[in-house]
Amino acid sequence: MTRDEMREIVRRDYTDRVVRDIADELGLSRSAVIGMAHRMGLRARRPNRGGNGRRGEGTSARAPMSVIRPQALFDLHAGACHWPLAGDLFCGAPATREHYCAMHWRRAHVRRG
Numbered sequence: 476m477t478r479d480e481m482r483e484i485v486r487r488d489y490t491d492r493v494v495r496d497i498a499d500e501l502g503l504s505r506s507a508v509i510g511m512a513h514r515m516g517l518r519a520r521r522p523n524r525g526g527n528g529r530r531g532e533g534t535s536a537r538a539p540m541s542v543i544r545p546q547a548l549f550d551l552h553a554g555a556c557h558w559p560l561a562g563d564l565f566c567g568a569p570a571t572r573e574h575y576c577a578m579h580w581r582r583a584h585v586r587r588g
């Protein structure tokens with residue numbers, strides 16, 4: 476097997492197979508396979524801990540954060556969030572609902588305890 480063939484196998488299999496299996500197939504050490512993959516810019520597959528369930532900390536479940544750009548009222552255009560901040564400034568993030576950004580719309584509509 477040539478070096479190029481080895482590289483091809485590593486490239487093809489590195490993300491799907493455990494390194495040890497690839498190393499066995501190529502007759503190389505695991506560290507040689509890992510080194511080769513690194514030089515090709517490949518990433519190992521993640522070890523799959525405890526079954527196939529996802530862990531519950533995905534970022535998509537989080538409430539959206541808005542990019543606040545404090546603006547005075549006369550600078551505030553119609554599509555910007557009208558949530559008042561300190562002083563005479565308003566939020567200024569892109570408004571998504573009514574005249575508020577997602578974050579401030581929630582704040583306006585969630586009852587306080």
Ligand SMILES: [Zn+2]
Nearest residue numbers: 556566576579
């Ligand atoms: Zn806002």
